[in-house]
Each structure stands twice: as C-alpha cells, then as structure tokens.
Amino acid sequence: MMKSVEKIGKSKEEAIELALKELNAEKDDIEIEVLEEGSKGFLGFLGAKDFKIRATLKDNYEKTTRNFLNDIFDSLDIIADINLDFKGDTLKVSVIGDSAGQLIGRRGESLDALQLLLGLAVNKKRDGYIKVLLDIENYREKREESLVRYANKMARTAVKQRRNIRLEPMNPYERRIVHSALQSDSYVTTYSEGEEPFRKVVISVKKQ
Known part of the structure; x- marks a missing residue:
C-alpha cells in the first residue's frame, strides 16, 4: 500500500503543492483524487470553498530499483541486465552480467549489504513493506x-x-x-x- 495524504488549498494547485511537499515527491510520482471541488465564490471571496484532494504515491518500485542499481553500475563501469519479478509482497531482482560478479563479495557479504540498501530504497515511501531479494549471476x-x-x-x-x-x-x-x-x-x-x-x-x- 502506497503512502497517501489529504490536503486542502484555496486552489487545486495549492493543495497539490502541499501534498508534494509532505510526500517529498514530484508531480509525476503521484496520483491525484479530488475529494471536494472548490469554488471562488461571489466576487472572489463570498461563499468561497477550498479544494480538498488526496495524493497517493505511485508504486514506482521498478523505477526506484533500476535507478538505484544503475547508479552503482555506472560508478563501477558495470554492464548488466536487471530483471524484476514482483509477486505478492516480494520483489525478486536478478542481475546478469559478467562484470557484476564483483558486487557479490566474499561468501555473498557485499551482495547481502546491497540487498539491504536496495530494500531500504524501495520501501522508503511505502506504507506497506516489500521484501526485496537480490541475486547476481544466480549466486544464491x-x-x-x-x-x-x-x-x-x-x-x-x-x-x-x-x-x-x-x-x-x-x-x-x-x-x-x-x-x-x-x-x-x-x-x-x-x-x-x-x-x-x-x-x-x-x-x-x-x-x-
């Protein structure tokens, strides 16, 4: 379940900006539902009614996963393919690429650390927890x-x-x-x- 907030503003745009600020997100990262339509009222203020919206973060686990890993790959000049399989509350991430093997470490210690960090990144803005399982070159x-x-x-x-x-x-x-x-x-x-x-x-x- 993704995190959502409800905000009230004198305009729809103002309510959205408040939601984005609290969620620490960009507009493309949220879905917006108008709960109450606002109005300017007579002469711009008499009977004016505020807008009320609900903003929900999109489930961008794929974008987050690929950006996180590709940033690491780029810094180490690693070329690898990333495959994702999301079922239930478990995200399986498989990395295939000869040069990616350097991220496994002794007895998988580096791989375990990387899996932990990826899990933190994926779950950062979620209300519900996703279990992340990372494997490189079928090591596990x-x-x-x-x-x-x-x-x-x-x-x-x-x-x-x-x-x-x-x-x-x-x-x-x-x-x-x-x-x-x-x-x-x-x-x-x-x-x-x-x-x-x-x-x-x-x-x-x-x-x-």
Whole structure:
C-alpha cells in the first residue's frame, strides 16, 4: 500500500503543492483524487470553498530499483541486465552480467549489504513493506546447492565419527538452508550457537 495524504488549498494547485511537499515527491510520482471541488465564490471571496484532494504515491518500485542499481553500475563501469519479478509482497531482482560478479563479495557479504540498501530504497515511501531479494549471476541458487551438499557431507561425517560437528560461521539465510536440508535426516539434528556474525550451525548425532 502506497503512502497517501489529504490536503486542502484555496486552489487545486495549492493543495497539490502541499501534498508534494509532505510526500517529498514530484508531480509525476503521484496520483491525484479530488475529494471536494472548490469554488471562488461571489466576487472572489463570498461563499468561497477550498479544494480538498488526496495524493497517493505511485508504486514506482521498478523505477526506484533500476535507478538505484544503475547508479552503482555506472560508478563501477558495470554492464548488466536487471530483471524484476514482483509477486505478492516480494520483489525478486536478478542481475546478469559478467562484470557484476564483483558486487557479490566474499561468501555473498557485499551482495547481502546491497540487498539491504536496495530494500531500504524501495520501501522508503511505502506504507506497506516489500521484501526485496537480490541475486547476481544466480549466486544464491549456486550457493544454496553448495550448502546443501556441504551439509549432507558433514552430516555423514558426524554419523560416521559419532560426534557433533560445528560448521563455519554463516549468516541467517545460509543457516536456514542448512537446517532445512537436514531437518528430515533420520540420524542427525541441527541447532545454532554463538553470536552474530560468528553464529554457526551444529550438526548433532541423534541417539538411536
């Protein structure tokens, strides 16, 4: 749901200007609904009636997303395509371009930071929250597949050696992948321990 305000002015233009000022927006960014028609009245003042309008910000998530990312791409001489898929309250943003890989960072840390900043930009003028998921060069899918293989390998090692195994520190997103990958395993269970950013998953052998 986009943010809206109601304003009253002696003219429609005055009411619109008040709305634009409060919304910190340009005229092209809003939709205007006249709630009460104003009138100048007799001799310009007797019986005069103010205009009342409702101004609602347009849902420019696509414009915001592309401008935000293209500004970064331009500053780093990156050439990439941006694809958007908006369903429900989730916006999936996929960036494809060989040179865009430099934005992923070590274990996706730069990608996560960029996703956070993009989410803040997209939701800046919204009343309702949009969840933004950013991926570059299909990194997240590849990382998920790698984590699932890693989790299963470590689970087999834990069972074979009959001991708990503590994995490397992971962010919340990666830990959820590991927990999900092993939640139906008959021989091990998982839990997290430690404090961010060093929190890690522990694979524990079930008692048979």
